[in-house]
Amino acid sequence: MNQNPAARLDGxxxxxxxxxxxxxxxLGLTERGVDVILADASRATLDLAIDYxxxxxxxxxxxxxxxxxxxxxxxxxxxxAAELAAYPNATVTDxxxxxxxxxxxxxxxxxxxSRYVGSHPLAGRERGGPISARADxxxxxxxxxxxxxxxxxxxINLVERLILDLQATPASLPADEHDAAVALVSHAPQVIxxxxxxxxxxxxxxxxxxxxxxxxxxxxxxxxxxxxxVQILAANAPxxxxxxxxxxxxLDAALVALSDVGAPGARRTIxxxxxAGNAGVAGLPGKHGQDRRYxxxxxxxxxxxxxxxxxxxxxxxxxxxxxxxxxxxxxxALVGLAELAVLPEVKSRAVDDLSARGWRIAG
Amino acid sequence: MNQNPAARLDGxxxxxxxxxxxxxxxLGLTERGVDVILADASRATLDLAIDYxxxxxxxxxxxxxxxxxxxxxxxxxxxxAAELAAYPNATVTDxxxxxxxxxxxxxxxxxxxSRYVGSHPLAGRERGGPISARADxxxxxxxxxxxxxxxxxxxINLVERLILDLQATPASLPADEHDAAVALVSHAPQVIxxxxxxxxxxxxxxxxxxxxxxxxxxxxxxxxxxxxxVQILAANAPxxxxxxxxxxxxLDAALVALSDVGAPGARRTIxxxxxAGNAGVAGLPGKHGQDRRYxxxxxxxxxxxxxxxxxxxxxxxxxxxxxxxxxxxxxxALVGLAELAVLPEVKSRAVDDLSARGWRIAG
Numbered sequence: 268m269n270q271n272p273a274a275r276l277d278g279x280x281x282x283x284x285x286x287x288x289x290x291x292x293x294l295g296l297t298e299r300g301v302d303v304i305l306a307d308a309s310r311a312t313l314d315l316a317i318d319y320x321x322x323x324x325x326x327x328x329x330x331x332x333x334x335x336x337x338x339x340x341x342x343x344x345x346x347x348a349a350e351l352a353a354y355p356n357a358t359v360t361d362x363x364x365x366x367x368x369x370x371x372x373x374x375x376x377x378x379x380x381s382r383y384v385g386s387h388p389l390a391g392r393e394r395g396g397p398i399s400a401r402a403d404x405x406x407x408x409x410x411x412x413x414x415x416x417x418x419x420x421x422x423i424n425l426v427e428r429l430i431l432d433l434q435a436t437p438a439s440l441p442a443d444e445h446d447a448a449v450a451l452v453s454h455a456p457q458v459i460x461x462x463x464x465x466x467x468x469x470x471x472x473x474x475x476x477x478x479x480x481x482x483x484x485x486x487x488x489x490x491x492x493x494x495x496x497v498q499i500l501a502a503n504a505p506x507x508x509x510x511x512x513x514x515x516x517x518l519d520a521a522l523v524a525l526s527d528v529g530a531p532g533a534r535r536t537i538x539x540x541x542x543a544g545n546a547g548v549a550g551l552p553g554k555h556g557q558d559r560r561y562x563x564x565x566x567x568x569x570x571x572x573x574x575x576x577x578x579x580x581x582x583x584x585x586x587x588x589x590x591x592x593x594x595x596x597x598x599x600a601l602v603g604l605a606e607l608a609v610l611p612e613v614k615s616r617a618v619d620d621l622s623a624r625g626w627r628i629a630g
Numbered sequence: 631m632n633q634n635p636a637a638r639l640d641g642x643x644x645x646x647x648x649x650x651x652x653x654x655x656x657l658g659l660t661e662r663g664v665d666v667i668l669a670d671a672s673r674a675t676l677d678l679a680i681d682y683x684x685x686x687x688x689x690x691x692x693x694x695x696x697x698x699x700x701x702x703x704x705x706x707x708x709x710x711a712a713e714l715a716a717y718p719n720a721t722v723t724d725x726x727x728x729x730x731x732x733x734x735x736x737x738x739x740x741x742x743x744s745r746y747v748g749s750h751p752l753a754g755r756e757r758g759g760p761i762s763a764r765a766d767x768x769x770x771x772x773x774x775x776x777x778x779x780x781x782x783x784x785x786i787n788l789v790e791r792l793i794l795d796l797q798a799t800p801a802s803l804p805a806d807e808h809d810a811a812v813a814l815v816s817h818a819p820q821v822i823x824x825x826x827x828x829x830x831x832x833x834x835x836x837x838x839x840x841x842x843x844x845x846x847x848x849x850x851x852x853x854x855x856x857x858x859x860v861q862i863l864a865a866n867a868p869x870x871x872x873x874x875x876x877x878x879x880x881l882d883a884a885l886v887a888l889s890d891v892g893a894p895g896a897r898r899t900i901x902x903x904x905x906a907g908n909a910g911v912a913g914l915p916g917k918h919g920q921d922r923r924y925x926x927x928x929x930x931x932x933x934x935x936x937x938x939x940x941x942x943x944x945x946x947x948x949x950x951x952x953x954x955x956x957x958x959x960x961x962x963a964l965v966g967l968a969e970l971a972v973l974p975e976v977k978s979r980a981v982d983d984l985s986a987r988g989w990r991i992a993g
Contacts (some may be wrong), residue, residue, distance in 0.1 A: 403992065444836075448833075451830065451833055451834075452838065452840050452842070453842065456826055456849075458903075461906075462907065463910075464911045465903060465907050465910050467910035470811075471811060473801075473803065474810065475913055475914055477815050478815040478914050481819055482815045483914060484850045486911050488848065489907035489911045490911045490912070494901070500900055501891040504888045508885060511881065511885055513829060513832070515885065517825045517828060518878055519878070525864075526867070528863075534864060537864065540821075540828060545853055545856065547827030547829065547830035548852045551830065551838055552839060552841065573943070573946025573947075575945075576939060576946040577942075577946070579939030579941070582936070583936025584936075593956070629764045629766065
């Protein structure tokens with residue numbers, strides 16, 4: 268019988284590593300009544316996470332069915348191996364953002380891989396530490412599970428129950444496919460963005476005052492934590508290198524074309540790259556304008572308290588749900604633009620009703 | 631005496647090219663009572679812009695003091711030269727996003743450069759055409775004017791009055807410095823983003839479903855119009871090439887380090903690039919989290935009509951102004967995160983008051 272009526276997981280869960288991810292897992296499971304045992308190499312971090320309500324300290328005789336290792340990528344394999352050895356019946360998962368490197372390392376040290384299920388929640392923020400933790404960090408996020416033939420289905424199911432209890436969405440991918448996928452949608456973009464941001468450090472005087480939303484978006488993730496990202500990039504280097512080499516070849520071709528734009532075919536090369544970029548963006552699922560599932564309504568909003576509130580209140584009165592929103596606002600401007608993503612079938616009603624209420628619609 | 635009491639500009643303004651920028655200039659000036667004469671190579675575009683209220687058709691005997699050329703970059707110099715010849719007293723400006731190439735071309739054809747003042751409004755959108763035009767397109771945006779010694783101050787002042795009438799912010803930069811600046815903050819990021827988006831076209835099955843906000847931001851501008859961008863990049867190719875070559879050198883260094891992460895110094899190289907990226911982002915003025923002038927408050931918002939409205943209404947009641955806002959929302963999730971940028975001194979009050987009203991603060 269399940270001791271935790273509000274949870275799919277039964278029994279205690281041990282979480283090793285009480286940083287952002289570990290403490291968030293602890294908070295989410297605690298909310299569901301699961302007994303969470305926290306451990307961390309740092310006593311101060313552990314105490315802080317316990318104070319935050321993310322779980323309790325370990326006791327003699329704890330017998331967790333599931334252990335979640337949430338330590339930095341470089342430390343993951345060693346901690347997983349130690350936990351497998353210390354708890355000979357437990358299923359052990361980890362949440363590192365690379366999955367082949369820990370598996371290879373665990374194989375090398377002869378760990379009991381029949382009880383190890385690698386996983387990776389696609390959640391997290393630029394800021395780390397238990398102080399940023401929250402119970403809802405994983406809600407609606409994909410969480411990849413890497414099954415292997417030697418692992419009993421019941422153990423994989425246990426990890427899936429963890430994921431469902433945290434309201435994330437389980438996805439199943441072999442470790443190598445996972446690593447190739449995140450190299451493309453996360454690790455290579457990090458490098459691309461970082462190197463563009465680095466160029467800005469050589470900006471001539473005044474140039475950055477001309478920066479608009481484009482360069483801000485391209486370089487936003489370049490603000491990420493270097494210490495963490497060195498580990499991620501190093502652990503997934505072969506997959507990242509493969510993408511960056513193809514990128515570099517395209518960049519070289521663009522450089523050749525741009526270095527002599529009058530040469531036959533040069534403009535066609537540049538146009539071809541730009542069109543391929545259009546196609547790449549169009550292939551991304553989800554929101555933010557690229558998504559053909561939504562229509563865009565752009566509303567002018569005066570830059571004073573309550574104006575956005577009035578807009579959203581009136582949208583609520585009209586009965587229009589906002590699928591996404593982007594606020595654009597130049598320094599010094601007296602108005603901002605709120606770009607609302609709405610279902611296409613409600614767009615004309617939203618425009619008409621907002622206009623009738625005096626809102627200026629800019630697109 | 632000024633014929634236009636609500637405007638700084640006196641007399642008629644002729645706008646050549648009735649696309650997004652030209653029609654928006656026409657709308658903005660018409661709103662201020664300025665007589666706007668529109669021209670466009672396409673009769674259909676011209677009629678549409680006139681229907682939109684962006685101005686009137688040309689008459690025999692029109693004598694504009696100021697002419698604004700708002701045609702694609704490739705056509706700019708030829709149209710500016712023709713306008714200088716057709717109106718021998720008028721000051722002519724253009725709004726092309728590159729400034730050296732038209733100047734060089736105008737010099738080559740022997741145009742009367744004493745009446746030409748190049749300019750560039752940093753405004754615009756991914757969508758073009760008069761249908762996207764709006765009177766407020768330029769409000770609060772930087773608008774660069776490129777003065778030259780041979781141009782009388784009164785002509786430069788005329789262009790500045792145009793800019794002020796459109797509520798933009800004039801900035802003065804020589805043409806070459808302008809081109810170097812936009813190569814860095816606009817043209818190079820466009821290529822960087824485009825080539826990353828192109829990589830996504832080679833995504834293995836399922837990989838794009840793991841895409842998060844990071845890759846979306848990095849590739850957003852890759853959705854821009856290829857036809858326009860070929861012209862922009864070609865016209866500013868030397869400045870763009872200089873930045874992209876430095877970028878390529880950094881990328882090569884990163885590739886060497888990532889290809890052998892165990893080699894001495896490899897991790898230090900990667901960490902150094904990541905730290906330089908941090909520094910580059912921190913140097914950008916303005917909003918969006920990177921800006922140290924604002925503090926961030928993250929609020930959970932249920933995905934249903936009226937919830938954002940309630941949030942902003944209550945922020946208005948509390949008296950907290952939102953400097954910027956980013957809505958994060960995973961497909962399928964029941965809640966979104968509204969990341970509010972507020973002045974640092976009001977953050978704790980915003981958090982306390984919102985919490986007291988039952989809002990869940992996530993960071």
